[in-house]
Amino acid sequence: MSATLATEPVAPSPGPHAATWTGSPHVAAFRPLERQATTLDFERNDEIFAQDEPAQYCYLVLSGCVRTVTLIEDGRRQVGEFLLPGDLFGCDSLAEHDFSAEAVTQVVVRRYCRRALESLADSSRELARTLRELSANQLRAARERMIMLGRKTASERIAGFLVEMSERGAVDAHGRIELPMSRTDVADHLGLTIETVCRGLSELHRVGTIAVNRGTVAIRNRRALDSAGIKIVH
Amino acid sequence: MSATLATEPVAPSPGPHAATWTGSPHVAAFRPLERQATTLDFERNDEIFAQDEPAQYCYLVLSGCVRTVTLIEDGRRQVGEFLLPGDLFGCDSLAEHDFSAEAVTQVVVRRYCRRALESLADSSRELARTLRELSANQLRAARERMIMLGRKTASERIAGFLVEMSERGAVDAHGRIELPMSRTDVADHLGLTIETVCRGLSELHRVGTIAVNRGTVAIRNRRALDSAGIKIVH
DNA sequence: CGCGCAATTGAGCGGGCTCAAAGCCCGTGG
DNA sequence: CCACGGGCTTTGAGCCCGCTCAATTGCGCG
Numbered sequence: 172m173s174a175t176l177a178t179e180p181v182a183p184s185p186g187p188h189a190a191t192w193t194g195s196p197h198v199a200a201f202r203p204l205e206r207q208a209t210t211l212d213f214e215r216n217d218e219i220f221a222q223d224e225p226a227q228y229c230y231l232v233l234s235g236c237v238r239t240v241t242l243i244e245d246g247r248r249q250v251g252e253f254l255l256p257g258d259l260f261g262c263d264s265l266a267e268h269d270f271s272a273e274a275v276t277q278v279v280v281r282r283y284c285r286r287a288l289e290s291l292a293d294s295s296r297e298l299a300r301t302l303r304e305l306s307a308n309q310l311r312a313a314r315e316r317m318i319m320l321g322r323k324t325a326s327e328r329i330a331g332f333l334v335e336m337s338e339r340g341a342v343d344a345h346g347r348i349e350l351p352m353s354r355t356d357v358a359d360h361l362g363l364t365i366e367t368v369c370r371g372l373s374e375l376h377r378v379g380t381i382a383v384n385r386g387t388v389a390i391r392n393r394r395a396l397d398s399a400g401i402k403i404v405h
Numbered sequence: 406m407s408a409t410l411a412t413e414p415v416a417p418s419p420g421p422h423a424a425t426w427t428g429s430p431h432v433a434a435f436r437p438l439e440r441q442a443t444t445l446d447f448e449r450n451d452e453i454f455a456q457d458e459p460a461q462y463c464y465l466v467l468s469g470c471v472r473t474v475t476l477i478e479d480g481r482r483q484v485g486e487f488l489l490p491g492d493l494f495g496c497d498s499l500a501e502h503d504f505s506a507e508a509v510t511q512v513v514v515r516r517y518c519r520r521a522l523e524s525l526a527d528s529s530r531e532l533a534r535t536l537r538e539l540s541a542n543q544l545r546a547a548r549e550r551m552i553m554l555g556r557k558t559a560s561e562r563i564a565g566f567l568v569e570m571s572e573r574g575a576v577d578a579h580g581r582i583e584l585p586m587s588r589t590d591v592a593d594h595l596g597l598t599i600e601t602v603c604r605g606l607s608e609l610h611r612v613g614t615i616a617v618n619r620g621t622v623a624i625r626n627r628r629a630l631d632s633a634g635i636k637i638v639h
Numbered sequence: 640c641g642c643g644c645a646a647t648t649g650a651g652c653g654g655g656c657t658c659a660a661a662g663c664c665c666g667t668g669g
Numbered sequence: 670c671c672a673c674g675g676g677c678t679t680t681g682a683g684c685c686c687g688c689t690c691a692a693t694t695g696c697g698c699g
Contacts, residue, residue, distance in 0.1 A: 241548060243635055247556045251548055263541050269548060292537070296527040303526070303533075306540035307497050313547035314475060314485055314503060320554035321596030322481045325655065354678065362555030367655055369679055385664070385678085401477055559687065588646065601687055603647050619646085619696075 200298035201231075201283070203291055209282045213274035222271040226264035228282045232256050235278030236341075236351045240359075241270045250360035252312070253352060255341055262288065263306055276351045320362045323401065328361040329371035331400030333381065333388060347387040375399070434532035435465070435517065437525055443516045447508040456505040460498035462516045466490050469512030470575075470585045474593075475504045484594035486546070487586060489575055496522065497540055510585045554596045557635065562595040563605035565634030567615065567622060581621040609633070 210233070213219055219230065222242060230237075232254050239251035239260060251270055254260050260272060262285070292299045319328050333348055341349045350357070354365045361368065372388070375381045380396050382389040390396055444467070447453055453464065456476060464471075466488050473485040473494060485504055488494050494506060496519070526533045553562055567582055575583045584591070588599045595602065606622070609615045614630050616623040624630055 241552055243552060243556065245635070247552075249548075249552045249556050251551065263537075263544050265538070265541050265545065269545050289534075292533065293530040296533075299526065299533045299537075300523075303497075303536060303540070304499075306537070306544065307499050309544055310497050310540065310547065311499065311503055313544065313551070314483075316551060317485065317547070317554060318475055318477060318481075318483045320551060321593075322477065322483050359555075364656060365678080366657085366680085370655090373679070401479070598688060599646080600648085600689085604687090607647070 200295060200301050203295075204283050204287055207284055207287060211280050211282055213278040213280070215274055215276055217274045217278075219272040219274060219278075219280065220261065220268055222269065223267050224271075226261060226266060226268045226285060229259065229261035229264075229285050229288060230272070231281040231283070232258045232260070233279040233281055236275040237272055237278055237280070238275050238352060238356055238360075239270045239272050248359045249362075250356050253336075253356075253360070255339060259305065261285075262302065263309060275356065325361075325363055325367050326371050326374065326399060327401055328363065329357075329368060329400075330375065330380075330396055332357065332361060333375075333390075334397060334400045337390065343387060345389070347384070347389045349387055351386055434529060434535045435522075437529075438517050438521055441518055441521060445514050445516055447512040447514070449508055449510055451508045451512075453506040453508060453512075453514065454495065454502055456503065457501050458505075460495060460500060460502045461519060463493065463495035463498075463519050463522060464506070465515040465517070466492045466494070467513040467515055470509040471506055471512055471514070472509050472586060472590055472594075473504045473506050482593045483596075484586075484590050486550075487570075487590075487594070489573060493539065495519075496536065497543060509590065559595075559597055559601050560605050560608065560633060561635055562597065563591075563602060563634075564609065564614075564630055566591065566595060567609075567624075568631060568634045571624065577621060579623070581618070581623040583621055585620055 211219075213235075219237065220226075220228070222240070234256050237254040237258075237260065239254070241249045241251060243249075252260075253275065254272075261268060264285075288298075292302055319331060323331065336350065337348045343349050352360075354368050358365045358368045363371075372381070372383050375396070376383050378395070380390075380392045380399065382391055445453075447469075453471065454460075454462070456474070468490050471488040471492075471494065473488070475483045475485060477483075486494075487509065488506075495502060498519075522532075526536055553565055557565065570584065571582045577583050586594075588602050591597075592599045592602045597605075606615070606617050609630070610617050612629070614624075614626045614633065616625055
């Protein structure tokens with residue numbers, strides 16, 4: 172799970188990955204920051220901020236899907252996470268972002284000044300707590316992804332990814348999981364190649380667990396999907 | 406599990422791998438918590454806390470080495486991180502820990518009440534900032550490890566691990582990197598098998614980059630080691 | 640010296656990668 | 670309305686890195 176500010180349900184965007192939602196964020200603690208915040212639009216594949224850019228701002232996704240990307244010298248790419256409406260990103264950076272953020276689809280974000288956020292956190296224990304909780308959730312998610320990357324097979328990663336996306340509410344009106352990102356993005360998120368992701372999806376399709384379309388996946392057998400994406404001991 | 410209980414900070418006996426934490430500025434904000442804190446000893450392989458245990462306490466390593474461990478249903482294991490003197494762990498959990506912590510060597514830790522920590526953070530912006538910075542650093546480290554696990558080859562992971570350990574000060578009097586943990590621990594940290602870790606170390610030895618001993622590794626060619634553990638674009 | 644455990648080395652296999660070729664979707668223009 | 674083209678996805682064939690299984694070595698300790 173990622174850093175979702177969940178105090179009230181997000182007003183669902185009417186269209187698939189479209190429709191600008193210009194309402195104010197749904198977190199009381201952020202309200203004092205609204206005055207100096209800005210709403211921004213991005214087109215598909217636009218860069219929202221760059222790796223190693225001074226971390227002046229942080230962002231809240233209003234609509235669309237954002238990916239965070241880290242690059243290594245030789246071009247290898249890691250997609251850290253996919254951010255959906257209600258998710259925050261860039262709040263927990265140090266002086267500089269250590270990853271870039273790019274629009275997967277058309278995106279609308281609300282941009283906040285991190286300096287203002289920090290100083291507000293000094294005076295609002297409410298906000299400070301929210302930020303701590305957010306970090307804790309991010310860290311938990313990061314640990315889960317470490318297991319995914321370090322210890323799971325290709326098909327487990329793919330099934331687990333579908334489960335995660337469905338639980339995070341990336342679901343359309345017909346109950347299908349929305350996958351607005353390319354197979355390349357998914358592969359770079361799961362530490363696999365495009366081909367392996369395709370084969371994994373095809374296999375899940377072949378055995379009747381899911382139905383695959385271009386930008387969506389329909390779940391045919393929830394139980395089978397869940398057990399294909401093994402969980403942590405609890 | 407032999408958790409000897411003392412009420413005063415202990416100066417542990419200096420043995421191998423028993424570098425003692427001498428106090429660092431970034432935890433100065435913890436001072437008000439010292440009154441109700443406790444110093445604990447653990448033997449090799451003792452469990453400090455369990456996965457899914459209520460996260461009542463957090464810990465500071467005074468001496469020795471601690472590993473955090475996450476298990477999956479079928480026994481697959483992921484070692485999240487190795488903690489050295491001066492490192493904190495368990496501070497950023499939610500209601501329950503989602504990983505266990507175990508002593509790699511003989512260990513002395515200082516245990517703090519998380520509830521007290523949280524309430525102190527409400528009144529001390531100093532501490533609140535420290536905690537936020539701590540989380541930010543943890544997240545950065547987690548992202549770097551994601552690249553390691555998702556996108557690096559076995560030999561890159563091994564070299565990168567050695568570089569990391571040397572930079573974190575796990576170095577003995579002769580400049581050798583101290584590796585108090587078993588090969589199994591290293592393997593489960595890097596998403597590899599024991600055998601692959603061994604072969605990787607042997608190969609680095611064969612080409613003259615390092616010299617391998619039981620619990621230490623001496624660096625013979627720093628440049629070669631650095632370039633074997635590829636960095637992130639900067 | 641001999642036992643037990645961890646580390647190392649060897650041989651062979653297989654999952655996921657690489658390289659390559661279709662296939663499909665959708666926009667654009669005739 | 671269809672033909673064409675480009676980009677992404679899917680499928681196929683073969684290879685290699687890292688895993689599995691197994692044997693050997695090295696080291697600490699009674």
